[in-house]
Amino acid sequence: MAKNFSSRAENYSQWYNDLVIKADLAENSAVRGCMVIKPYGYAIWEKMQQVLDTKFKETGHENAYFPLFIPKSFFSKEASHVEGFAKECAVVTHYRLKNSPDGKGVIVDPDAKLEEELIVRPTSETIIWDTYRNWIQSYRDLPILVNQWANVVRWEMRTRLFLRTAEFLWQEGHTAHATADEALAEARQMLDVYADFAENWMAVPVRKGVKSPNERFAGAVETFCIEAMMQDGKALQAGTSHFLGQNFAKAFDVKFLNKQNQLDYVWATSWGVSTRLMGALIMSHSDDNGLVLPPRLAPIQVAIIPIFRKEEQLAIIDDAVKPIIAALRKKGISVKYDNRDGLTPGWKFNEYEFKGVPVRIAIGPRDLENGTAEVARRDTLTKEIIALEGIEEYVANLLEEIQSNLFNKAAAYREENTRSVNTWEEFEAALDKGGFVAAHWDGTPETEQKIKEMTKATIRFIPINPEPEEGKCILTGNPSPHRVFFARAY
């Protein structure tokens, strides 16, 4: 495993990119901005999917699948939606290739032009609400609680593996409700589901909040978000949940007969998280020795490495390790026993360390004599000698401890890097230190825009129930009823 990669202090952004590639998580493809998610990276994403999918089903949602393509005209139906998405989309204009007349390769067949161009979905509100129109007649057809796991495409100019790619994988929930209150409650519920997942599985502490109008989803009445903080002090939006009001129902003419027998437009939400979470996971915990994975999402939780010189020694270790592996697996722990020949224990140690495997167990002939093993934890890089008897209990507890330790470390970092400021000078100084900056803002989009242009910082979130505190906007001095949280962000 190559260790020749940048340290975080040296070049954080290079460190991230090196790590993603060298830990075999993902790589760039021949198609600009589109990544290949490699098996090890995909295994982590699969674990994320499983946990989230279970949570969605527990909260009453079902999966479905809607078309990849959206007719161009659908985008014009919701005014702010088109503004938000039309600038960055892949457009299908033809449906056939033919042999080039010069005999070299293939060309697009000009006779196979589509009457109406198709957009590769950047998000599916339009095609889904066009479908819901036929599913909904009365309040008895509501709520519709549907989720879709899918790929989407947004033509990003500057891409980074996982964090911002032209194509990415995500889930998008799209729900339909009879009342505004019910839709709002749904949007809030899914925000809680996301926060629970981020904190208790990814070990990434997040702040829940509301977006300012400038940062709101194109077509939403209100956008709720969870915001995490990376080790370089930058914020990362890890998930969003939108209360869409009746905007899409009006755009796609989706009405229902309510209990009072009156026709009304349907209320909507949408919510999503994506492979961007992989970026958040990697940047929250990893270090200059490579990846650090929280046990609950690690494809391999425990790597066991035999220390041997002769084949006879290996045979003895193989036998001794079998019941340990069985005992660990019985506890639901995923184990890899790496007894490959031709690779030194040191090489294997580096490999599993670099790939973020939470616990490593090394067992040699002397350990067997003593009835012990060396147990190393990835988060602290410390080792202990542990009795083989009952080691599965020890490891199970250790995995839980690593899970909490990662969360606590990230939470402490975030607390240290959340600063309250009252003046423009303090604001700029705090931004340069990195992290969240709690400051007063006059509530206007113009001021937020100016601040963004001057500092590259945006309002990451407004607390959902902000603590009332009279103050003055850091830029304009106009009155402000409470603080909002700024940061530079991914």
Next chain:
Amino acid sequence: MAKNFSSRAENYSQWYNDLVIKADLAENSAVRGCMVIKPYGYAIWEKMQQVLDTKFKETGHENAYFPLFIPKSFFSKEASHVEGFAKECAVVTHYRLKNSPDGKGVIVDPDAKLEEELIVRPTSETIIWDTYRNWIQSYRDLPILVNQWANVVRWEMRTRLFLRTAEFLWQEGHTAHATADEALAEARQMLDVYADFAENWMAVPVRKGVKSPNERFAGAVETFCIEAMMQDGKALQAGTSHFLGQNFAKAFDVKFLNKQNQLDYVWATSWGVSTRLMGALIMSHSDDNGLVLPPRLAPIQVAIIPIFRKEEQLAIIDDAVKPIIAALRKKGISVKYDNRDGLTPGWKFNEYEFKGVPVRIAIGPRDLENGTAEVARRDTLTKEIIALEGIEEYVANLLEEIQSNLFNKAAAYREENTRSVNTWEEFEAALDKGGFVAAHWDGTPETEQKIKEMTKATIRFIPINPEPEEGKCILTGNPSPHRVFFARAY
């Protein structure tokens, strides 16, 4: 549940379409040829995915994800591959929309034309082998055993829900090997996995075989297939596994150092099944009363319906049913207890019958007095009175019995509709009866093509180890060493 739909005898193709739509499995979308898979249909597909994914992992495969888009030039690199796929593909030519100058809607921005057009993947051999080039240097990097769950697009002119859609969901395995033998063994292994899945989960008997050159995958050296027979006597190709030789390695220059330290091209396979399996599942078992699902893939295996007039009666039944539900769930059986008010038991019976739920249990006050329930099975539409004591055991066995019964029924139908013929007249007569026709063929693509033009029948498969039998081609009279299996097909 609307029963006003065509019978199989009346109009088989209309029956299929009505069933898919009225059983809430899928529907057509606003995008030509692209379907919406509705929650009930998607729940069946999810069950299929879970079983297949487990089987892939048990045979050593890992999942990964490759780009949706493929540069146009990649298609020209493998000569027969481009012939097979270039005629039917969605082509992305631009990456931006802009407001129309006339203020009405949006138009494609002519300034945002791609230098090289991108094809929405119809299958991923090209982009994957372009990627594998960087993953493989020596025999130590082999085999690569990767699978991808993805959407693909083939611009079909005539589409039918699940059976042939412009966009469909599938999995595609792409493996790389050091030797031809190993790759062939892999292709055969995956064919066995597919056959096992079709027969033991879908309850659909299949014939394994090899495709004739005319029906071979574009770019393959050998295509293995499983072929099923639908209730109208038409064949349906349910899955394919390809031995690709070194074709893609040569097209994308993927070489490795073998154990003899010589550079050689890598050997390849690919294999896939798609949402087309949903069509096979529906057409194999369903009847004029609606869907019939094999228990192992049914999202709801048992529906329990209380029979009551007064609320007090329902309260008593609710209580009595709780331990039964718990006992069934403990056995891993998925149960839906439908105690909705305002819908008659008869309506509910129809609903679950139409949706193919394998077992229905009805319980009323008199049943409770007698300690019994009425258990109805969907496959035979028969009912029995069963003691509540130990009913979970009875139901578990019944589900197994239904699973085998469906398989046996379909297998018997196939046997009845497999005919050996020796003359052209017999051949045409057998084709008109439907089913597989085992006949002699002279082995030339020209003869197969002529037969196809004359009868619409194709060679569905050549047995993998055909029984030697000297004979004469039904069309040309030329010598033939064994029979092959013809049919009209989906």
